[in-house]
Amino acid sequence: xxxxxxxxxxxxxxxxxxxxxxxxxxxxxxxxxxxxxxxxxxxxxxxxxxxxxxxxxxxxxxxxxxxxxxxxxxxxxxxxxxxxxxxxxxxxxxxxxxxxxxxxxxxxxxxxxxxxxxxxxxxxxxxxxxxxxxxxxxxx
Amino acid sequence: xxxxxxxxxxxxxxxxxxxxxxxxxxxxxxxxxxxxxxxxxxxxxxxxxxxxxxxxxxxxxxxxxxxxxxxxxxxxxxxxxxxxxxxxxxxxxxxxxxxxxxxxxxxxxxxxxxxxxxxxxxxxxxxxxxxxxxxxxxxxxxxxxxxxxxxxxxxxxxxxxxxxxxxxxxxxxxxxxxxxxxxxxxxxxxxxxxxxxxxxxxxxxxxxxxxxxxxxxxxxxxxxxxxxxxxxxxxxxxxxxxxxxxxxxxxxxxxxxxxxxxxx
Numbered sequence: 001x002x003x004x005x006x007x008x009x010x011x012x013x014x015x016x017x018x019x020x021x022x023x024x025x026x027x028x029x030x031x032x033x034x035x036x037x038x039x040x041x042x043x044x045x046x047x048x049x050x051x052x053x054x055x056x057x058x059x060x061x062x063x064x065x066x067x068x069x070x071x072x073x074x075x076x077x078x079x080x081x082x083x084x085x086x087x088x089x090x091x092x093x094x095x096x097x098x099x100x101x102x103x104x105x106x107x108x109x110x111x112x113x114x115x116x117x118x119x120x121x122x123x124x125x126x127x128x129x130x131x132x133x134x135x136x137x138x139x140x
Numbered sequence: 141x142x143x144x145x146x147x148x149x150x151x152x153x154x155x156x157x158x159x160x161x162x163x164x165x166x167x168x169x170x171x172x173x174x175x176x177x178x179x180x181x182x183x184x185x186x187x188x189x190x191x192x193x194x195x196x197x198x199x200x201x202x203x204x205x206x207x208x209x210x211x212x213x214x215x216x217x218x219x220x221x222x223x224x225x226x227x228x229x230x231x232x233x234x235x236x237x238x239x240x241x242x243x244x245x246x247x248x249x250x251x252x253x254x255x256x257x258x259x260x261x262x263x264x265x266x267x268x269x270x271x272x273x274x275x276x277x278x279x280x281x282x283x284x285x286x287x288x289x290x291x292x293x294x295x296x297x298x299x300x301x302x303x304x305x306x307x308x309x310x311x312x313x314x315x316x317x318x319x320x321x322x323x324x325x326x327x328x329x330x331x332x333x334x335x336x337x338x339x340x341x342x343x344x345x346x347x348x349x350x351x352x353x354x355x356x357x358x359x360x361x362x363x364x365x366x367x368x369x370x371x372x373x374x375x376x377x378x379x380x381x382x383x384x385x386x387x388x389x390x391x392x393x394x395x396x397x398x399x400x401x402x403x404x
Contacts, residue, residue, distance in 0.1 A: 038297075055335075058290055059294060075333070112221065130240060
């Protein structure tokens, strides 16, 4: 996706304000689209953003210098902002990573596994801490 | 022209060899000409499971290296007309055969047989590459354990990379009671991760061990649940539409009584 097409799509939109402000940083011409599920042992390394139309299974790895979006279940290891960009985000329809890294922050899900939400979530660094939030609330 | 199917799993001990033996026997008892190929060179088991160990003269390495012709190495099963075994070598290792030789071998075998079923070794190295080289279909065996499912997932990825599309899944050693208690992965749990067609579910059954140790196959055991599962899988391979069997059924005195008075 080029910058141009993105600008065009916003121009045709009568209310550009509905585009979530937090995602403005996603506008980047260097994005790859992965149209399959990443299975154990498979990996994607990309200098830019990565969008995956499928799942990321346990044992799979996605490393990007930009943002990572998974249109499916994210169960493997992900690293956004791998070159140190602490503004990078990770978004997944079901965010269940083995380990989640943004910039130089490394996190893993809590051991108790009490929460198992069935809606998209977004991970990013806020005040120096990796936070997970419901994606809907970001749009609003 | 026959079909070449590889039975694989990644992880060891999940029941590749048992599955291969039972599917072979199952297909052969439907009147098909079946050849089982043991690709686990150096750790051969399939002959033992079938009770044919003492009949081996030549093996797969003898065939690929030109010491003998395929016909001389094939062993006819003692119980079932139509079932043949090409045994693995025990004194060599996986490097004794290469993928091209396996391809050639499979092409030869498919001229003679309706089904060629290859028993793949555990792992993802040379042995695995040999085993899948000549196959046009794959069956992935897994058990309801996190490690086995993880390896199955890896294997499915490798199969897809090798252009072996749409592998089918067999879940082995399934224990419905443990699943109901939440102590074991359910069929749905595994489906969510692996996301491939389910060919069948084989319940954990002592009878599998009993028959295997005697060099027999459980698929011929009319009474056991696992035998029924393998017979169903066989029919699905043959293209029939067989629903998954009810694994919840109790096999105790009580249910036997209920069956007798027709409550079931």
